[in-house]
Amino acid sequence: MDKEINIGDTISKGDVPNDIxxxxxxxxxxxxxxxxxxxSLIKYFFAINGTAALIFIILIFIFLFKxxxxxxxxxxxxxxxxxxRLAEDGTSSKVFEWFPTSDEARYSLIPLILGTLLTAIPxxxxxxxxxxxxxxxxxxxxxxxxxxxxKPIVELFAGIPTVVLGFLMLVVGASFFNDLLNPTNxxxxxxxxxxxxxxxxxxxxxxxxxxxxxxxxxxRMASYGIGATKWQTISKVILPAATSGISASILLGFGRAxxxxxxxxxxAGNAANITSNIFQxxxxxxxxxxxEMGEVSQGSDHYFAxxxxxxxxxxxxxxxxxxxxxxxxxxxxxxxx
Amino acid sequence: MKETKITxxxxxxxxxxxxxxxxxxxxxYSQRVxxxxxxxxxxxxxxxxxxxxxxxxxxxxxxxxxxxxDGIDIYDKNLDVVNLRKxxxxxxxxxxxxxxTIYENLIFGPRINGIKDRKVLDEIAEKTLIQAALxxxxxxxxxxxxxxxxxxxxxxxxxxxxxxxxxQIILMDEPASALDPISTAKIEELIDELKKNYTIxxxxxxxxxxxxxxxxxxxxxxxxxxxxxKTSRIFTNPSxxxxxxxxTGRFG
Numbered sequence: 001m002d003k004e005i006n007i008g009d010t011i012s013k014g015d016v017p018n019d020i021x022x023x024x025x026x027x028x029x030x031x032x033x034x035x036x037x038x039x040s041l042i043k044y045f046f047a048i049n050g051t052a053a054l055i056f057i058i059l060i061f062i063f064l065f066k067x068x069x070x071x072x073x074x075x076x077x078x079x080x081x082x083x084x085r086l087a088e089d090g091t092s093s094k095v096f097e098w099f100p101t102s103d104e105a106r107y108s109l110i111p112l113i114l115g116t117l118l119t120a121i122p123x124x125x126x127x128x129x130x131x132x133x134x135x136x137x138x139x140x141x142x143x144x145x146x147x148x149x150x151k152p153i154v155e156l157f158a159g160i161p162t163v164v165l166g167f168l169m170l171v172v173g174a175s176f177f178n179d180l181l182n183p184t185n186x187x188x189x190x191x192x193x194x195x196x197x198x199x200x201x202x203x204x205x206x207x208x209x210x211x212x213x214x215x216x217x218x219x220r221m222a223s224y225g226i227g228a229t230k231w232q233t234i235s236k237v238i239l240p241a242a243t244s245g246i247s248a249s250i251l252l253g254f255g256r257a258x259x260x261x262x263x264x265x266x267x268a269g270n271a272a273n274i275t276s277n278i279f280q281x282x283x284x285x286x287x288x289x290x291x292e293m294g295e296v297s298q299g300s301d302h303y304f305a306x307x308x309x310x311x312x313x314x315x316x317x318x319x320x321x322x323x324x325x326x327x328x329x330x331x332x333x334x335x336x337x
Numbered sequence: 338m339k340e341t342k343i344t345x346x347x348x349x350x351x352x353x354x355x356x357x358x359x360x361x362x363x364x365x366y367s368q369r370v371x372x373x374x375x376x377x378x379x380x381x382x383x384x385x386x387x388x389x390x391x392x393x394x395x396x397x398x399x400x401x402x403x404x405x406x407d408g409i410d411i412y413d414k415n416l417d418v419v420n421l422r423k424x425x426x427x428x429x430x431x432x433x434x435x436x437x438t439i440y441e442n443l444i445f446g447p448r449i450n451g452i453k454d455r456k457v458l459d460e461i462a463e464k465t466l467i468q469a470a471l472x473x474x475x476x477x478x479x480x481x482x483x484x485x486x487x488x489x490x491x492x493x494x495x496x497x498x499x500x501x502x503x504x505q506i507i508l509m510d511e512p513a514s515a516l517d518p519i520s521t522a523k524i525e526e527l528i529d530e531l532k533k534n535y536t537i538x539x540x541x542x543x544x545x546x547x548x549x550x551x552x553x554x555x556x557x558x559x560x561x562x563x564x565x566x567k568t569s570r571i572f573t574n575p576s577x578x579x580x581x582x583x584x585t586g587r588f589g
Contacts, residue, residue: 143396144396216433218429218431218433219433219435219436220394221391221394221427221429221433222429222433222434222435222495222498223435223445224391224394224422225389225391225422225426225427225429225499226422226423226426226427226445226446226449226498226499226502227419227420227421227422227423227424227446227449227450227502228419228445228446228449229419229449232449236445236449237435237445240437241435241436
């Protein structure tokens with residue numbers, strides 16, 4: 001009577017277990033093996049999707065470090081800082097130059113790091129002013145209709161291909177500022193920083209808006225109830241409560257400015273100068289990799305040196321993102337009363 | 338001996354197309370506690386927010402009728418709303434202290450009014466904490482985060498913060514609904530003490546509380562003011578059938 005039924009068995013009518021005759025309870029129905037398999041397949045499918053990002057990051061990490069550290073087979077760590085040039089009279093002098101294709105190859109990352117900072121820092125400062133302002137406007141001041149229109153536009157900005165922005169700065173922006181400010185070089189750090197701002201502003205604006213949005217409305221009511229004006233409420237209550245979120249948005253924006261490639265490649269002039277003059281051409285770490293990786297002979301010192309730049313970049317952006325993530329998490333905990 | 342503080346005549350309030358308050362006329366008396374009771378959604382909290390114009394912060398609100406405080410039309414186009422709110426303290430259902438220290442919460446109001454002298458601010462902090470019966474409990478920890486206080490203490494600190502700008506009217510929107518009985522009793526004692534100097538309007542869901550703390554009670558239902566009278570009369574001999582049904586717990 002009580003016959004076991006396996007998957008794949010052909011079940012004739014007489015074999016179908018009848019709940020009512022065999023077992024009087026309606027709860028006694030057993031789960032089907034096929035359902036169980038289907039459920040676990042679905043589970044594993046999504047588990048793989050979920051961990052894929054992590055696996056890729058780890059693989060990239062391993063590849064980058066494996067290739068990058070091979071640079072040390074022929075290049076010393078100090079060579080990435082300066083090159084000791086021996087003069088004919090036996091004296092030596094330190095040279096901070098990136099010139100890996102020369103017979104006397106020089107691998108100093110100093111001009112590249114400074115170039116990166118000279119574009120990323122001004123871009124971040126400008127973007128902080130405009131982006132935080134835009135975020136405050138969207139979250140606290142704009143009426144719902146204005147917000148409905150402006151918010152998608154700000155987000156749309158983040159979606160413009162960077163090659164378009166680079167081209168725009170290269171052709172239109174550079175000419176305009178060339179006439180206006182008469183810079184040292186037509187393509188310079190300033191032009192690149194302006195181009196970078198187009199990508200960084202939407203990041204800061206939208207994250208600032210999120211940070212302000214997460215401030216409980218009770219606090220605004222408390223402030224208005226005491227008789228604070230709108231500006232007092234924003235400056236004395238809302239912004240202080242959102243400081244950590246806004247700082248995180250600035251850090252993420254800075255990370256993006258450091259990692260951005262196409263705009264700086266096209267607009268910064270690509271001369272590896274050591275300069276504090278924002279109107280001079282500079283070359284960033286990212287632009288160096290992008291410009292030289294296609295031409296370098298695989299397995300050469302130059303090739304591995306480019307990977308080493310990748311390690312430096314990866315480390316910087318990784319830590320910036322990590323710090324920002326920690327701050328954002330802290331903020332979330334703080335605001336759940 | 339009673340003196341009218343707030344006069345409301347034929348007030349209507351609309352959220353967009355929806356009418357939330359209909360034809361409300363009421364006189365609220367100085368140095369008395371007036372309780373607003375009624376089932377959820379009856380408009381009592383909305384009406385409370387009419388008095389300090391907090392509804393201005395919501396889009397699409399339209400108001401008709403007249404509301405005067407001390408004979409002055411508070412919906413006058415040229416009236417300074419920020420100044421109005423300084424004269425009217427407000428305490429909310431959930432304590433909404435700023436994530437700052439106890440001291441900074443207290444002096445927030447005085448400071449935005451331009452008081453910078455630390456001595457004066459200290460005095461205000463002490464005075465209002467004494468008024469709010471909180472001084473003994475927090476005097477040694479003024480620089481602790483306000484959110485480290487217990488729920489009842491937080492709510493009393495909210496009251497102290499409201500008192501610090503020296504208002505004449507205090508609006509309370511279910512100030513004790515989230516508190517335990519002991520903290521509630523403390524708030525009620527405090528209300529009793531404060532009415533000597535302030536006009537107090539309190540919205541409450543708790544009818545025993547209305548009966549205990551208020552001198553006058555207004556019963557709202559579906560956006561209308563059904564009955565308004567001395568509390569003792571509302572709870573013992575109401576003239577309206579709906580009021581009677583509500584206070585005896587037959588509905589609501």
